Amino acid sequence: MKNLRMLLLMTTVFVLSIGNNAVARPDINWDPNKISIEQMKGTQSIHSITVTSSKDLQDIIARVVPKLQPWVSVSPASIGVIQKDNNFELTLTVNVPPDAKVGEYDGVIQLRQATVGKNQRVIAKPLPxxxxxxxxxxxVILPPDPGEAGKQTLLGIDSDSDGVRDDIQRYIYFAYPDEEKVRVALTQMAIEYQGLLSQANDPDAAFNHATRMSHHGECLFYIQGEKSLDTRAALQAEILNTKERSLAYINYNNNLAGEIILGAPVQDWKDSCNFDVDAIGDIQ
Known part of the structure; x- marks a missing residue:
């Protein structure tokens, strides 16, 4: 009888332990809840993902399964803390080299708990x-990647003389391979950046560049809506990628002190595009 009571007690403790572990397991929500990407060889695309947890999580890392790792990466990979019910944004970058093998590849992004001294634990519900x-x-023929040589001067390398730095031309193409309207709008913006950086110390030129840049921003907003704000910020980060370029941009902004840039009415933002928006069809 004593052994029977001991067995029942151990069984009860075991069941309670399982129950507690189940209760402690957080609910993970992904937005979107799955991702399907069709992408050509030799292109790059960037996607935003939001993850939400029903509980506070610590020591979290994001991991792409090995099957997708040749082309897919996620950042930040070391997340650290995800607070309960707060959206945490991840960026998914898909870079398909020209020699990639055509085909369909399935995998997931996992959230793992990587506490020091313990085995990594996979958090429930990966993203398919x-x-x-x-x-x-x-x-399309793109200029070669200039690499570090493209960072040695203020205006960088423009080997095809189209008014856009080679590294920026490549960035625009690979970041938005299926969005021709966005590429054209960003190209006009990139040309303007080259001009304002080269004339950053000229107040009159700075004002003219700022006015035109305002119109380029209106055009991009017409095409992308609020998403254009992130698109513009990403382009600016790529352009101002050296100390010299950042300092020139600060000088440009300083020369705009006290100036008022008048934008077009919202209903006219389509006309702010210096190309025929309707004549360009994006791949869906």
């Missing part, structure tokens, strides 16, 4: 990802 790699369908 399907990547379809397709053949390239265009004949």
């Amino acid at each position: 990802i399907t990547l379809m790699i397709t053949e390239r369908e265009d004949n």
Whole structure:
């Protein structure tokens, strides 16, 4: 009888332990709840993901499963803390090299708890990802990546003399491979950046560049809506990627002190585009 009571007690403790572990397991919500990407060889795309947890989480890392790692990365990979019911944004970058094998690849992004001294624990509900790699369908010729040589001067390298730095031309193309309208709008913006950086110390030129830049921003907002704010910020970060360029941009802003830049009415923002928006069709 004593052994029977001991067995029942141990069984009860075991069941309670399982129950407590189940209760402690957080609910994870992804937005979107799955991702399907069709992407051509030799292109790059960037996607925003939001994750929410029903409980506070610590020591969290994001991990792409090995099957997708040749093309897919997530940042930040070391998340640290996710607060209960707060949205945490991740950036998914898909970089498909020109020699990638055409096909469909399935995998997930996991959230793992990586506490020092303990085995990594996978948090429930990974994010499913399907990547379809397709053949390239265009004949776009991009300049080579200038690498560190492109950072040695204020205006960088523009080998094809189109008014845009080679590294920025490549960034725009690979970041928005299926959004031609966005690429055209950002190209005009990038040309303006080259001008304002080269004339950063000229107050009159700074005002003219700021006025035109305002119109470029209106055009991009017409195309993308509020998403354009993040798109512009990302482009600016790519352009001002050296100390010299950042200081020149600060001088440009200082020369705008006290100036008022008048924008167009919202209903006219389409006209702020210096190209025919309706003549360009994006890949859906």
